Amino acid sequence: MTDKSWHINRRTFLKGTGVALALPFLDCMRTPAHAGKSAGAGLPKRLCAIHFPYGASVPAEDHEDREWGWFPVREGSGFRFTKVLQSLEPLRKYTTMIGGLSHPTGRHIGGHDTGDIFLTGADFSGANFTNTVSFDQIAAAKIGHETRFASLALSSDGGIGMPTRSKTLSFTQSGQPIPGLDKPQQIFDSLFGIDGGTIAERRRRLQTETSLLDRVMDQSKFLRNKLGKQDQEKYDEYLTSVRDIEQRVVRSQEWLDIPKPKVDASELNLEVTQEAPLEYMETMYDLMYLAFRTDSTRAITYMLGAMNGETSNQFSKALGLGSQHELAHGAGKPGGFIRQGTWNICLAENLARFLQKMADTPEGDGSLLDNTTVLFGTSNSRTHNNHNYPLILAGGGNMGFKHNQYLTYQKGGDDVAMSNLLFTMLNRMDITDTGFSDSQGDLSELYV
DSSP: OOOSSSSOTOEEEEEETTEEOOOOOOOSSSSGGTSSSSSTTOOOOEEEEOOOOOOOOOOOEEEGGGGGOOOOOOBBBBBBOEEEEEGGGGGGEEEEEEEEEGGGTTTSSSSOOGGGGGGTTOOOSSSOOOOOOOHHHHHHHHHHGGSSOOOOOESOOOEEEEETTTSSOOOOTSSBBBBBBBBBHHHHHHHHHHOOHHHHHHHHHHHHHHHHHHHHHHHHHHHHTTSSSHHHHHHHHHHHHHHHHHHHHHHHHHTTSSSOOOOTTTTOOTOOOTSSSSHHHHHHHHHHHHHHHTSOOOOEEESSOOOOOOTGGGGGGGGGGOOOHHHHHHHTSSHHHHHHHHHHHHHHHHHHHHHHHHHTSSHHHHHHGEEEEEEEESOSSSOOOOOSSEEEEEGGGGGGGOOSSSEOOOOOOOOTTTTHHHHHHHTTTTTOSSTTTTOOOOOOGOOO
């Protein structure tokens, strides 16, 4: 790391007559306390989680179409990618393939019910299911104040969906779904667009919103005391949502005087829709890359496809295949693994392009990818099988992750809890060292 004798704040921006430009993350923005530490010390630590639905192509080891399977051949550092994930070969030094993980609470529920708990590990049992906080929101609560957006929830299907058919991966501290954004232009404008009105006008609007929210909260205390226990629980959920809005308003006020980053959108097709799924996915990945590169947020989730997602389910038809649901249910038929594997190739190529762009972007003494951990996978293996999630962990070299390996986890004939992986990611970001959800420890095999 280059020696420096002075330090500037991350929120510093250049001022001129009538203009202010945000600075990129510079070496001199590292805190003095980190001087002399590892290459990643003082740099932003980020996480990204991406989920696709209905499992992957998982033929038996002796199947004639084994080469069309998701999981590599051989374990450890000597693994070999099949043709399905061959696009990740140039990135293997940044990549760990993982098998044998699943959420214990989701192993015996409906085959398409597991998307909701991919990042929460919540218990689905009982008549009235309520989700729990997702791991990205644990990170957002700890580091979200350092960026304009505490987190970013994206979804190809948009919105929140319904219980067991969620269209978002992100859930608040009280387990309420955070709507996933699905329109590229809307996402771009939120991240980089010009807000309407002058700063003074926007400040007045925010102050008005704050005043209204304060009055709502004042009245809420009086009303709550008049409700029965069951209604109080529902009312508390509502108040939590109001507090979330209030926190967003406060955050908007804090960042009001700091201009949004300037980015070149000339190569983005912001008008693309899900009707052109291949270009749509590429644009969504580009927006995630720009959000990280400009340090607009450090926690992103992308529900690339929801279980029962009416829109994303059709994406695979762009390759002349059946729907994703049809591919999953037809995997065991002649040629089924080839068809599903063909779609998996497309998913892997999009991921590889995203990872390569981050690997090619310098940051500090490493790259953007070295300071970002990316989790990619699905909560089924074969159709309606909620064990052995097909997972990829990439990046995070400056956080102490070891890659270029294929790890499989089995304990007493059953999977290891996936929450162990989520906890490991949070731990490497210095978010928590006490566990997450039903985790029983970290996955030390991922450490250098």
